[in-house]
Amino acid sequence: RKEVEQDPGPFNVPEGATVAFNCTYSNSASQSFFWYRQDCRKEPKLLMSVYSSGNEDGRFTAQLNRASQYISLLIRDSKLSDSATYLCVVMNLKAAGNKLTFGGGTRVLVKP
Amino acid sequence: DTAVSQTPKYLVTQMGNDKSIKCEQNLGHDTMYWYKQDSKKFLKIMFSYNNKELIINETVPNRFSPKSPDKAHLNLHINSLELGDSAVYFCASSQLAGGFVWFFGPGTRLTVL
Numbered sequence: 001r002k003e004v005e006q007d008p009g010p011f012n013v014p015e016g017a018t019v020a021f022n023c024t025y026s027n028s029a030s031q032s033f034f035w036y037r038q039d040c041r042k043e044p045k046l047l048m049s050v051y052s053s054g055n056e057d058g059r060f061t062a063q064l065n066r067a068s069q070y071i072s073l074l075i076r077d078s079k080l081s082d083s084a085t086y087l088c089v090v091m092n093l094k095a096a097g098n099k100l101t102f103g104g105g106t107r108v109l110v111k112p
Numbered sequence: 113d114t115a116v117s118q119t120p121k122y123l124v125t126q127m128g129n130d131k132s133i134k135c136e137q138n139l140g141h142d143t144m145y146w147y148k149q150d151s152k153k154f155l156k157i158m159f160s161y162n163n164k165e166l167i168i169n170e171t172v173p174n175r176f177s178p179k180s181p182d183k184a185h186l187n188l189h190i191n192s193l194e195l196g197d198s199a200v201y202f203c204a205s206s207q208l209a210g211g212f213v214w215f216f217g218p219g220t221r222l223t224v225l
Contacts, residue, residue: 006192032212043202043216085153091212098212099142099168102155 003027004103006088013078013110020074021106023088029091030101033064038085038105045046047073047086098105113149115139117219118203124223132189133220135203141215143167144186145204149219157200161186167171195223 006023013019023032033050048055050062061074074110075082088103116137120130125131137144146158147169161180175191186203203217 041219041221043218045216046214085154098206098208099145099157099160100214101157102147104152104154 001026002080002104003101004088004090004102006106008104009107009108009109011025011108013075013082013108015078015080015110015112017078018074018076019032019078019108020072021086021108022070022072023103023106024068024070025090025101026069026099027034027090027092027094028069029094030069031093033062034089034091034100035060035062035071035073036087038087038091040085044087044102059084075108080110083108084109115215116203117132118201118217118220120220121207121218122221122223124127124225126225127192127193127195130189131224132190133201133203134185134187135217136185137205137215137217138184138201139205139207139215140184141205141207142183144180144183144187145206146188146201147204147216148200149200151199159186159188168184190222192221194225195224198222199225 004032035047036044037047038044048057058075063072085105087105141189143162145160148153159178163181178187200217200219208215
């Protein structure tokens with residue numbers, strides 16, 4: 001089983017709609033969680049960190065469920081520019097090197 | 113100014129050749145990484161250096177050898193290239209500053225023919 005798993009999609013989303021997707025992680029020692037965005041042929045870029053109480057950044061809302069070991073991302077009022085692959089990332093602060101462990105990504109396509 | 117830069121951006125080469133990818137960060141970060149993104153889009157850590165010291169060495173063939181001449185540079189040398197080495201290689205750097213912050217380079221797309 002992969003340490004971080006995501007539905008690869010694609011999620012085809014009408015412009016203006018809401019889309020949400022989850023990511024599950026298997027290592028209960030994971031302590032920090034992030035969503036990264038990766039555009040085609042580009043490097044991953046931090047979208048937002050995920051905090052225990054859940055957090056919002058504009059149209060994006062992230063939630064963490066430690067008991068069930070998943071995090072979620074919700075995008076409201078989708079824009080065409082939201083089309084990208086969203087990477088779920090976890091980090092175990094006790095592991096050497098503070099490495100990031102990535103999921104395979106969820107592809108989102110926002111269409112007019 | 114580019115925070116994390118990599119050269120070359122594209123690399124096409126024959127099987128059996130030896131090649132190097134260079135990475136530089138101008139952020140003053142202590143830790144640098146090499147990640148590999150294969151055709152299935154999974155990003156996997158390969159190596160990590162902290163202040164020129166190797167701290168992460170995942171299960172990677174010993175044909176791959178990282179070198180960190182100083183904390184701003186982390187290069188990756190690959191010997192005897194194989195078809196399966198074709199991937200995008202991303203360099204990254206990180207620092208603990210009110211939470212961890214990572215920056216990725218633009219990637220090097222390696223194609224082995």
